Every structure is written in C-alpha cells, then in structure tokens.
Amino acid sequence: MPHTTDAEYLAEPKPDLTIGFLLMKSFTLASVAGLVESLRFAADESFSSRQIFCRWEWMTCDNQPVTASCGLPVSPTATLDFSTRWDYFVVAGGLLEETRQPPQWLLEALRALHARNIPIITLCSGAFVAGNAGLLDGRHCAIHFTTRDEFRLRFPKAIPVIDKTYIKDGGIISCPGGTAIDLAADLIRQHCGLVRSQKVLKYLLVEEPAAPVKKVPPQNMLNEPDVYENDLVNKVIEFMKHHLDSPVPLADVAGFAGVTFRQLNLIFSKCTGYSAAVYWRRMRLEHARKLMADSSNSINAIAAATGFADASHLIAWFRKQYGETPSSFRKRRRVVERLVKE
Structure with missing residues (x-):
C-alpha cells in the first residue's frame, strides 16, 4: 500500500481506524497477524x-524488507x-x-509520538523499546512471562504484569504476544462499532466474551482503605x-517513588500505620494465606510465589503473624469446609 499523503487524506473519506506497524527485525508473526487479520475483516463491508x-x-527501521522470527520475509508498504497521522x-x-x-533516533521519535498523544501499541518485546524510551516509567505494562526478570532489571521504574492480554496505561498499550485478537476486537469496537467487532470475532472463530457480571469488590487484604490520600503511597x-x-x-x-528510603518509611507510617517493609511483608503473607486456602500447592511453591526465601522463612513469619503454622491453618480450613458441606 503506497504512503498516504495529506492531500490524499483530504481527497478520500477518512477511515474509522488507521494503524502504522513498525516491524522490528525478527518480529513475532502471531501477534501482528492476529491484529491485522482482525482489521482486515473490519475494513470492508464484504470480504474483499x-x-x-x-x-x-x-x-521497517531502514525501509528494507524484514524477516519475522519464523523466517517469513515482509516488505514495507510505506516509508x-x-x-503521518495514525x-x-x-x-x-x-x-x-x-x-x-x-x-x-527511534526512541526520540517514539517520545515525540507520545507527546503528540498518538497511542503507541507494543507487541511482544516491543515493550523493551518503549521501556528504553522511558515511556513505561511508573506505568503498568503487560509483558510475556519469559521476559519478566530481565524486564524488571532493565526498567525498575515500570510495573510489569504477566497475567493480562493487554494493558492501557498513559497512552501506551502493551500486549505481551499471543494472537492480540482481544486487543484488536476492543480497538475495532471502540472505533468501528459493535457490529463490525462481532463480525471479526465470528469469522476468526473466536467467541464473543460474555458480559461481565457485577461483583462485590473483595475486602482489602490488610483492611486498609482501597485508596490512600497520598498519591505516592498508592x-x-x-x-x-x-x-x-x-x-x-x-x-x-x-x-x-522518587524519595529517599527514610522518606518512604515516614510517609508509609503516617498513612498506613506500618513501615514500607512491614506493609509489604503483610501483603505477601496475606497472599500466601490465600494461596494456601485456594490451592494444593506445596509450602515451598507458595514461598517462592510470595517472595520468601524458602518454606522455613514463610512458616516462621506466618506463625508470627497469624499464631499458627501453615499446616495447622490448612487443617483447620479442611475441618471447616467439611462441616459446611455436612
């Protein structure tokens, strides 16, 4: 497809949705294909x-053909x-x-795009590019679970999430990979309407997500307010x-957070009644207790999932916090559940 000039934009009816794809070398084909195939079904009344x-x-970065990680070569359609007004x-x-x-030069260009309020979508490791540009500092970012540790080391100011198909935060839409069809369907629903979004899902053989059921929010794990008055604490x-x-x-x-260690503890103590370290440990212990109640995972596995050095470390803090060991907690839970069933 030839590059669309400003004059052509004025001469032609403006489409509902325009997207520019920058394909990095060895890009992942699946997520790109899922996004563009969804656009293809939404782009025409028929299926032409x-x-x-x-x-x-x-x-592409050099306006030359690029090869996907699977070996498929792709030629650019535009400089x-x-x-361009995507x-x-x-x-x-x-x-x-x-x-x-x-x-x-790419990092500077992305910062300029962001300053123009053009949303940037990162697919797969594209999040690393946005991270290098500083666009993810203080923002939640959906990344692939295999890259989490390296991502954290490289971008400590970002907030990586591994259990979401995509996340919108501050003008950046991050998608960790997969097919990206969820993201595509929502973009089409927003810009092209529900009917065309449903058409896309139907012809891609994807079920329309059920309408969300309104649920009562769970009680906060530390019985603290959902949101504190201090933005830094939140x-x-x-x-x-x-x-x-x-x-x-x-x-x-x-x-x-942009403060000293001492300032962090002072602010936390004032707002929550706990130092930052104690608050975080209590949060991890509550998560561990939930895992013990809702799963059959070993204590070692739960310790690893909640940031404790090993099972002994978790058991010691659990006993100190709740006055019983994890095994006694689980045994008591089983007795209560059996009585409820009877």
Whole structure:
C-alpha cells in the first residue's frame, strides 16, 4: 500500500481506524497477524480485504524488507514517516536481541509520538523499546512471562504484569504476544462499532466474551482503605502488588517513588500505620494465606510465589503473624469446609 499523503487524506473519506506497524527485525508473526487479520475483516463491508474502513501500513527501521522470527520475509508498504497521522502506532517486537538496544533516533521519535498523544501499541518485546524510551516509567505494562526478570532489571521504574492480554496505561498499550485478537476486537469496537467487532470475532472463530457480571469488590487484604490520600503511597502499593513473588530492595522502591528510603518509611507510617517493609511483608503473607486456602500447592511453591526465601522463612513469619503454622491453618480450613458441606 503506497504512503498516504495529506492531500490524499483530504481527497478520500477518512477511515474509522488507521494503524502504522513498525516491524522490528525478527518480529513475532502471531501477534501482528492476529491484529491485522482482525482489521482486515473490519475494513470492508464484504470480504474483499479492501482497506476502506480500516487502513494499515507496514514499515521497517531502514525501509528494507524484514524477516519475522519464523523466517517469513515482509516488505514495507510505506516509508517510515513519524509525521503521518495514525490513530495508533505499533512497535512489533520479537527476539530480544533486536529490541534490547534500539537506536536512539527511534526512541526520540517514539517520545515525540507520545507527546503528540498518538497511542503507541507494543507487541511482544516491543515493550523493551518503549521501556528504553522511558515511556513505561511508573506505568503498568503487560509483558510475556519469559521476559519478566530481565524486564524488571532493565526498567525498575515500570510495573510489569504477566497475567493480562493487554494493558492501557498513559497512552501506551502493551500486549505481551499471543494472537492480540482481544486487543484488536476492543480497538475495532471502540472505533468501528459493535457490529463490525462481532463480525471479526465470528469469522476468526473466536467467541464473543460474555458480559461481565457485577461483583462485590473483595475486602482489602490488610483492611486498609482501597485508596490512600497520598498519591505516592498508592503508587508504591500498586508497585508492591505486582512484585509479590520477588520483592526488590526497598531502596530501589524508594528510587522508583522518587524519595529517599527514610522518606518512604515516614510517609508509609503516617498513612498506613506500618513501615514500607512491614506493609509489604503483610501483603505477601496475606497472599500466601490465600494461596494456601485456594490451592494444593506445596509450602515451598507458595514461598517462592510470595517472595520468601524458602518454606522455613514463610512458616516462621506466618506463625508470627497469624499464631499458627501453615499446616495447622490448612487443617483447620479442611475441618471447616467439611462441616459446611455436612
């Protein structure tokens, strides 16, 4: 597809949705295909694959063909031009070797796009490109579980999440990979309407998600208010929630919050009644107790999932916090459940 100039935009009816794809070297094909195939079904009244209601362009960093991680070569359909008026700009990553250290000019261009309020979508390891540009600092980001540890080391100010198909936060839409059909369906629903979104899901053989059932929010694990008056405390608590399995040093948490270690503890003590370290440990213990109640996982596995050094470490703190061992807690739970059933 040739590059669309401003004059052509004025001469042609504007599509409902336009997306520019920047394909990094060794990009992952599945997520790109899921997104663009969804657009294809929504772009035409029939199934002729005409780009009428939705338009997209393929671009590469050097305007030369690029090869996907599976070996499929793709030629660009447009010259990379960041002044184009896309509704969304996609950074499609794949193998980490190609996204760990993106060129400086690309990072500057992404910052400029973000400043123009053009939403940026990261697919697969495209999140590493956005992270290098500083666009994920203080923001939640959906990443693939295999890259979580490295992502945390490289971008300690970001908040990685591994159990979401995509996340929107601060003008960045992160998608860890997979087919990206959930993301595509929501974009189409938002810009093209429910009917065309349903058409996409039907012809891709994907079931329409059921309407969400309204639920009573669960009681907060520490019986504290859902939101504190201090924005910094709320920000750090969100960070803690997403690092329950491997808590980072509190000095690094303070750095993430932009305060000193001493200031962090003073603010936490004033707002919550606990130091930051105690609050975080209680949060991890509550999560461990929930896992003990809701799963048959071993104590060792639960300790690993909640950031304790080993089972002994978890047992010691559990007894101190709740006055019983994990095994006695589980035994008591089984007795209560049996009585309820009877």
